[in-house]
Amino acid sequence: MNYKEEWVKRLFSLNLNWIKPKEDFINALDQTDYFTRPASIKGFHSKFIGGLAYHSLVVYDTGLKIFDMNSKYFSRLDNFNKKLIDDFKLASLLHDIGKTKGYRYHGMNAVDIASEFISLNEEVDNAISYHMGFYGSIPFFKGGPIDYDLTIAKKMLNDKLTKLLYLCDDLATNVIENKICPIWENLDE
Numbered sequence: 001m002n003y004k005e006e007w008v009k010r011l012f013s014l015n016l017n018w019i020k021p022k023e024d025f026i027n028a029l030d031q032t033d034y035f036t037r038p039a040s041i042k043g044f045h046s047k048f049i050g051g052l053a054y055h056s057l058v059v060y061d062t063g064l065k066i067f068d069m070n071s072k073y074f075s076r077l078d079n080f081n082k083k084l085i086d087d088f089k090l091a092s093l094l095h096d097i098g099k100t101k102g103y104r105y106h107g108m109n110a111v112d113i114a115s116e117f118i119s120l121n122e123e124v125d126n127a128i129s130y131h132m133g134f135y136g137s138i139p140f141f142k143g144g145p146i147d148y149d150l151t152i153a154k155k156m157l158n159d160k161l162t163k164l165l166y167l168c169d170d171l172a173t174n175v176i177e178n179k180i181c182p183i184w185e186n187l188d189e
């Protein structure tokens with residue numbers, strides 16, 4: 001699988017409010033190392049070329065699994081509406097583009113980068129900004145306590161979209177992904 005192609009395909013399939021031509025957004029990302037850099041430089045997860053874009057696809061797929069599970073068990077409750085699913089798809093694809101500017105503030109930076117090209121609604125903005133949840137306050141991650149206001153992060157984690165993105169990101173990072181190349185890499189060859 002070509003992670004960049006898949007990432008772009010998923011993004012372009014969403015019904016978004018583009019401020020500039022969508023190709024310009026991809027060109028802007030191409031000016032950075034977004035499509036080539038590993039998800040984690042230190043090697044916690046997906047430490048291979050293209051790992052960051054791959055990681056976003058895993059987060060996206062993790063969320064879709066949860067939506068599937070929800071409709072299987074709780075369809076009558078309609079817990080997950082279409083807007084939430086669409087918002088999640090967008091937020092998961094964009095959540096780590098800010099890492100091209102470094103780890104610190106990468107949620108907020110992702111919003112800044114994307115907002116030049118796509119009009120993000122408040123829910124998506126908040127989810128991306130605070131997707132690191134409590135990890136944003138761990139000095140170990142260099143983001144450290146000054147990375148963002150933890151009281152806001154705590155508040156945001158009560159928001160369904162932020163919570164979903166945070167949990168799917170955590171699951172993808174610490175449970176699903178590995179440091180080595182994923183099996184997808186081999187399947188397409």
Ligand SMILES: [Fe+2]
Nearest residue numbers: 095096106132
């Ligand atoms: Fe992140």
Ligand SMILES: [Fe+2]
Nearest residue numbers: 055095096169
């Ligand atoms: Fe992430």
